[in-house]
Amino acid sequence: MSLYCGIACRRKSFWCYRQLSTYVTKTRYLFELKEDDDACKKAQQTGAFYLFHNLAPLLQKSGHQYLAPQHSLLELERLLGKFGQDSQRIEDSVLIGCSEQQEAWFALDLGLNSSSSINASLQKPEVEKELTGSFTELRKALYQLNVKDASLLSTAQALLRWHDTHQFCSRSGQPTKKNMAGSKRVCSSNQIIYYPQMAPVVITLVSDGTRCLLARQSFFPKGMYSALAGFCDIGESLEETVRREVAEEVGLEVERLHYSASQHWPFPNSSLMIACHATVKPGQTEIRLNLRELEAAAWFRHDEVAIALRRNNPYTQQQNGAFPFCLPPKFAIAHQLIKEWVEKPIRFTLPV
Ligand SMILES: NC(=O)c1ccc[n+]([C@@H]2O[C@H](COP(=O)([O-])OP(=O)(O)OC[C@H]3O[C@@H](n4cnc5c(N)ncnc54)[C@H](O)[C@@H]3O)[C@@H](O)[C@H]2O)c1
Numbered sequence: 001m002s003l004y005c006g007i008a009c010r011r012k013s014f015w016c017y018r019q020l021s022t023y024v025t026k027t028r029y030l031f032e033l034k035e036d037d038d039a040c041k042k043a044q045q046t047g048a049f050y051l052f053h054n055l056a057p058l059l060q061k062s063g064h065q066y067l068a069p070q071h072s073l074l075e076l077e078r079l080l081g082k083f084g085q086d087s088q089r090i091e092d093s094v095l096i097g098c099s100e101q102q103e104a105w106f107a108l109d110l111g112l113n114s115s116s117s118i119n120a121s122l123q124k125p126e127v128e129k130e131l132t133g134s135f136t137e138l139r140k141a142l143y144q145l146n147v148k149d150a151s152l153l154s155t156a157q158a159l160l161r162w163h164d165t166h167q168f169c170s171r172s173g174q175p176t177k178k179n180m181a182g183s184k185r186v187c188s189s190n191q192i193i194y195y196p197q198m199a200p201v202v203i204t205l206v207s208d209g210t211r212c213l214l215a216r217q218s219f220f221p222k223g224m225y226s227a228l229a230g231f232c233d234i235g236e237s238l239e240e241t242v243r244r245e246v247a248e249e250v251g252l253e254v255e256r257l258h259y260s261a262s263q264h265w266p267f268p269n270s271s272l273m274i275a276c277h278a279t280v281k282p283g284q285t286e287i288r289l290n291l292r293e294l295e296a297a298a299w300f301r302h303d304e305v306a307i308a309l310r311r312n313n314p315y316t317q318q319q320n321g322a323f324p325f326c327l328p329p330k331f332a333i334a335h336q337l338i339k340e341w342v343e344k345p346i347r348f349t350l351p352v
């Protein structure tokens, strides 16, 4: 990493990147691509594309892992040509990041109806055969993707879904148009700009000092338990949401709170997961389950949770009936929160 220069001068490109650290250079480059449609279109020529079909990413199996293949613009144009589509469709792609060498990464959904092309969506089996991969449900694939691909595909899916569901202005009813990068949509009749949104959600690992509280919803994979989660209501602080959600879902009063980390989560719509540890008042540990929200909740001992964490792919192992319960995938912040609780004592800072 070179020294952070702090001086941004305008030259040929939007920013002069000389002397900036790799991270700052990358960030400024992505900013430029979001602001400048021509620069973004140019970046597509040397960029890499991740393909989706109805929000399922194209993946290739390699042993027990899934890999997310990248395609060049040329390969994509050839593919669209083969299936009778014009390359105009590439304008539906969204920018999702770039490499340290400033190779821009894009995502394109070949299954959703395209706003920039009159042709219908591409048929999934034909495309899978052509690209020697399969469009796989992202939620299931998360267990077998590396963290970088999981994160990139989650961003891509969330952005593609947002564009698919925000094609009209909610004030005028007129179509909205995306910019080249897909970082916003604009209504041409009144110039209202729409930006992709995330709903804030708190996820809390409640502890009584020696045990932690895990719960499951009926749609979770069989045997999977996670920390308590809930959407922030309008007007609430993070602390108020934690206190309300824990009371609503398991009938307990949270005493102290410690912020841990945050994560974007694409399912079922974009959320910003804000992860916290919390304790309950000593002696007040009796769970009163809210059956409208949860199927089950229980206190788990440290050693039980530590064993569950060590399993490689709890989902598969649970299906075999070998273990009493399993935890969310490594990539999920719930997993990180539980791991943190198992590995080190938490210093509680915030009273609620
Ligand atoms: N990344 C992780 O580790 C992880 C772990 C657990 C849960 N989650 C996510 O957290 C989210 C919230 O958890 P939950 O379902 O227990 O929340 P919740 O306890 O608030 O219950 C969901 C209900 O809240 C209501 N609601 C209020 N505001 C809403 C909004 N903006 N969007 C949707 N519904 C809203 C709806 O009636 C919905 O049925 C879920 O989407 C889930 O995917 C992520």
Ligand SMILES: [Mg+2]
Pocket (backbone or CB within 6 Å): 228, 229, 230, 249, 293
């Ligand atoms: Mg909940």
